[in-house]
Amino acid sequence: MRILVVGGAGYVGSTTVERLVADGHDVTVYDDLSSGHRASVVEGAALVIGDIADQGHLERVLTDGGIDSVLHCAAKSLVGESMVEPGLYYRNNVAGGVALLEAMRAAGVNRIVFSSTAAVYGEPRRVPIAEADRTEPINPYGATKLAFEGAMRWFCAAHGFRAISLRYFNVAGATERNGEDHDPETHLIPLVLRVAAGEASHVQIFGQDYPTPDGTCIRDYLHVTDMAEAHLLGLEATGEGDPSLEVYNLGSAAGFSVREVIEAVRKVTGRAVPARAVKRRMGDPPVLVASSRRARRELGWQPHHSKLEEMVADAWAWKLEHPQGYATGPRPGAKAAIDAPDRVAAGAGG
Numbered sequence: 001m002r003i004l005v006v007g008g009a010g011y012v013g014s015t016t017v018e019r020l021v022a023d024g025h026d027v028t029v030y031d032d033l034s035s036g037h038r039a040s041v042v043e044g045a046a047l048v049i050g051d052i053a054d055q056g057h058l059e060r061v062l063t064d065g066g067i068d069s070v071l072h073c074a075a076k077s078l079v080g081e082s083m084v085e086p087g088l089y090y091r092n093n094v095a096g097g098v099a100l101l102e103a104m105r106a107a108g109v110n111r112i113v114f115s116s117t118a119a120v121y122g123e124p125r126r127v128p129i130a131e132a133d134r135t136e137p138i139n140p141y142g143a144t145k146l147a148f149e150g151a152m153r154w155f156c157a158a159h160g161f162r163a164i165s166l167r168y169f170n171v172a173g174a175t176e177r178n179g180e181d182h183d184p185e186t187h188l189i190p191l192v193l194r195v196a197a198g199e200a201s202h203v204q205i206f207g208q209d210y211p212t213p214d215g216t217c218i219r220d221y222l223h224v225t226d227m228a229e230a231h232l233l234g235l236e237a238t239g240e241g242d243p244s245l246e247v248y249n250l251g252s253a254a255g256f257s258v259r260e261v262i263e264a265v266r267k268v269t270g271r272a273v274p275a276r277a278v279k280r281r282m283g284d285p286p287v288l289v290a291s292s293r294r295a296r297r298e299l300g301w302q303p304h305h306s307k308l309e310e311m312v313a314d315a316w317a318w319k320l321e322h323p324q325g326y327a328t329g330p331r332p333g334a335k336a337a338i339d340a341p342d343r344v345a346a347g348a349g350g
């Protein structure tokens with residue numbers, strides 16, 4: 001396939017690009033590098049720096065590159081930010097997304113896989129969540145992803161698009177080459193690894209009075225290479241069939257609690273990880289776990305690397321190899337900080 005990966009310099013995008021190139025596909029990355037990293041784009045893929053809202057530019061890139069399918073991973077994706085800047089999310093995730101669809105239509109490209117989110121479901125009525133369950137997002141992030149799915153659905157009906165939307169929650173782990181480097185970092189596993197590395201004194205546990213076995217929130221974590229595989233299978237599946245939008249949840253159907261994640265980091269790193277329970281974070285449902293039965297059955301997808309310790313071990317290995325993330329030059333004080341945690345007793349939280 002000749003694939004345009006919009007947002008291909010981000011965490012999930014770059015790892016998927018790595019996989020697509022390894023499998024012999026012709027890949028062009030289109031990214032504004034607002035949160036992605038130039039260095040994450042593997043050799044063998046072309047990089048075009050551009051704005052998702054620039055329909056004319058996208059159309060030229062699609063046409064000049066002889067692109068036959070698009071992978072869209074370019075959304076703004078911070079729940080908290082979306083609550084205070086909804087306009088940014090509607091502009092980027094909805095208006096920008098529609099510019100991409102219009103460019104595809106003009107260039108005669110009708111295959112698209114969208115990296116969506118299980119945040120479209122809002123507070124689930126039951127877990128594991130299935131694709132047909134009610135979608136009632138509780139933040140602009142989830143609302144804008146759902147709105148874009150709606151646009152794709154109508155482009156399928158009106159313009160013969162074949163589209164797949166992959167809805168998932170928490171991505172973790174790394175390849176040898178690419179890993180997670182967000183600024184600001186809000187995700188649990190990288191934050192806990194920072195504590196293990198001595199870059200922060202302790203991790204905060206957002207609430208320990210949830211109706212779960214250990215009182216902390218349960219989330220569905222998937223290895224980023226399993227995500228890459230799902231995106232590849234999705235792209236292949238858009239090659240045939242009637243025009244339609246097909247939605248697939250991706251999940252492990254088990255989930256891990258915040259305390260289990262912290263424990264796994266202690267075990268894998270052998271470092272102390274002091275933890276303190278603080279009050280709940282707004283908008284966090286107790287349990288978010290998706291059923292991926294449909295993806296397993298219809299796409300033949302199977303997560304192979306999503307055991308908690310493997311994800312933590314891979315993320316830790318990447319962090320040790322890339323202490324400054326993708327940035328060059330030493331991070332001030334990092335060495336001294338990394339030596340520090342042995343002096344700190346393991347925190348039991350609370």
Ligand code: UFG
Pocket residue numbers: 077079117118119141169170171186187188189191203204205206207217218219258281284288
């Ligand atoms: N958490 C802590 N301490 C922290 C950070 C997180 O206790 O310092 C907890 C959160 O409260 C939550 C869990 O760890 O219970 C995971 O939090 P993350 O921020 O890592 O991830 P979320 O589950 O909030 O977010 C994920 C995806 C989003 C998606 C969202 C849907 O990363 O893209 O699920 O709700 F939108």
